[in-house]
Amino acid sequence: MTPESSTAAIRHLAERGYEATTAEALAAAVGMSRSTFFRRFGSKDDVIFADHDHALARLEAALEDTTLTPADALVSATADVLRLLLRDPEAARLRFELMRLTPALRDRELVITHRYERVFTRYIREVQQPGAPAWVASTLGASLVAAHNAALRAWLRGRTTDAAAALTEDLRELTSLYLRWLTADHDSSERRVLVAVYDATGSPDSVLTAVSEQLRR
Structure with a gap:
C-alpha cells in the first residue's frame, strides 16, 4: 500500500x-x-498500524547493522522511528484521533509499544558492559519508548514543529544517564565540581553548612 x-x-x-x-x-x-x-x-x-510494522522492522535492522556507539545508535534509531511515523502528517493526526476514540485500537497500541520495548531491551542487553545491573536494559528500553511517545504527543498538540530534533535532544540527555553501562571507556568515577557560595566573614561552621547543603543537591 x-x-x-x-x-x-x-x-x-x-x-x-x-x-x-x-x-x-x-x-x-x-x-x-x-x-x-x-x-x-x-x-x-x-x-x-502498517507504519508501526514498518518502523519496527527498520528499527531492528538499524540496531543490528549500526556502526555507531550504543548510545548514539539508540538516539539515531529512535528518532528515525518518529520521522517515519510523521512522514505523512495528516495520517499521523488521523491515526491518533482514531486511537483516542477507539478502545480496541488503544489496546493494539499497547501491544505495539511492548514490541518496541523488546527490540530496545534486546539490543541494550547485547551491548551493555559486563556487570551492568539487571534493570538497566529494561528501564532504558522503556524510557526510550516513553520519550518517543512524549515527543509525538507534543507534536500532535502543536507544542513543537520539529519533533525529531526535540526528541534527539531529549534522548541524548536520557542516554547520558546510562553511559557508565553502555560505554567501556566511560569514567564512572568522574568527580563533580562543587561550587559553594558562603559569607567570607562567616564562621567555619557556616562554611561547612554551605558546603553540606550543596552536596545534598
Missing part, C-alpha cells in the same frame, strides 16, 4: 467511524478488491 492509499484508508475510517466501517468498504475506498485487501492486511486495524 502506498503512503497515499494508506492515508486514504485512515481518512475513511476517521470519517465513517472505525466500528461502522467494514473491511470490504475500506478496500473499496483505497481501490482494492476484497481479496487483495485481505491478502495484504489481516484486518482493517492492520492498515492503521
Whole structure:
C-alpha cells in the first residue's frame, strides 16, 4: 500500500467511524478488491498500524547493522522511528484521533509499544558492559519508548514543529544517564565540581553548612 492509499484508508475510517466501517468498504475506498485487501492486511486495524510494522522492522535492522556507539545508535534509531511515523502528517493526526476514540485500537497500541520495548531491551542487553545491573536494559528500553511517545504527543498538540530534533535532544540527555553501562571507556568515577557560595566573614561552621547543603543537591 502506498503512503497515499494508506492515508486514504485512515481518512475513511476517521470519517465513517472505525466500528461502522467494514473491511470490504475500506478496500473499496483505497481501490482494492476484497481479496487483495485481505491478502495484504489481516484486518482493517492492520492498515492503521502498517507504519508501526514498518518502523519496527527498520528499527531492528538499524540496531543490528549500526556502526555507531550504543548510545548514539539508540538516539539515531529512535528518532528515525518518529520521522517515519510523521512522514505523512495528516495520517499521523488521523491515526491518533482514531486511537483516542477507539478502545480496541488503544489496546493494539499497547501491544505495539511492548514490541518496541523488546527490540530496545534486546539490543541494550547485547551491548551493555559486563556487570551492568539487571534493570538497566529494561528501564532504558522503556524510557526510550516513553520519550518517543512524549515527543509525538507534543507534536500532535502543536507544542513543537520539529519533533525529531526535540526528541534527539531529549534522548541524548536520557542516554547520558546510562553511559557508565553502555560505554567501556566511560569514567564512572568522574568527580563533580562543587561550587559553594558562603559569607567570607562567616564562621567555619557556616562554611561547612554551605558546603553540606550543596552536596545534598
